[in-house]
Amino acid sequence: MSAQFEGFNQYTHSFAAAASRANRLALENVESVFGLQLKTLEKNVTATADFFGQFAGVNDLGSVQSLWPKGLQLARDNLERLAAANQEAVGLSLKTSEALGELVRKPFETASESFQAGAAPSGRTARRK
Numbered sequence: 001m002s003a004q005f006e007g008f009n010q011y012t013h014s015f016a017a018a019a020s021r022a023n024r025l026a027l028e029n030v031e032s033v034f035g036l037q038l039k040t041l042e043k044n045v046t047a048t049a050d051f052f053g054q055f056a057g058v059n060d061l062g063s064v065q066s067l068w069p070k071g072l073q074l075a076r077d078n079l080e081r082l083a084a085a086n087q088e089a090v091g092l093s094l095k096t097s098e099a100l101g102e103l104v105r106k107p108f109e110t111a112s113e114s115f116q117a118g119a120a121p122s123g124r125t126a127r128r129k
Contacts, residue, residue, distance in 0.1 A: 022100055029096035033089045040085035045077045
């Protein structure tokens with residue numbers, strides 16, 4: 001009976017370790033994605049604030065017309081930075097999901113190997129009649 005509790009204890013210990021590792025992977029992914037999005041937001045806000053600073057210093061209509069292409073370029077750059085950040089976030093999430101899949105797959109492989117090792121025939125057994 002004690003051997004059964006040892007097996008259960010080992011199983012729960014390995015389950016807790018795997019759950020802890022999965023939780024840590026998920027939190028690291030969230031932290032990385034949040035940091036990436038925050039850096040992108042900071043760059044976009046800085047660029048937009050610089051543009052509005054230039055726009056506030058405009059005195060005549062000719063200057064406003066010269067800022068129009070700069071504004072369009074700013075919008076394009078902001079969207080490109082946002083799209084690149086989103087693609088990188090998806091890539092980080094895919095890597096995390098692969099690591100989580102590997103973490104889940106390991107116990108099944110170990111159990112399968114131990115089952116196959118225990119079920120391997122050790123020779124022919126004689127039939128009783």
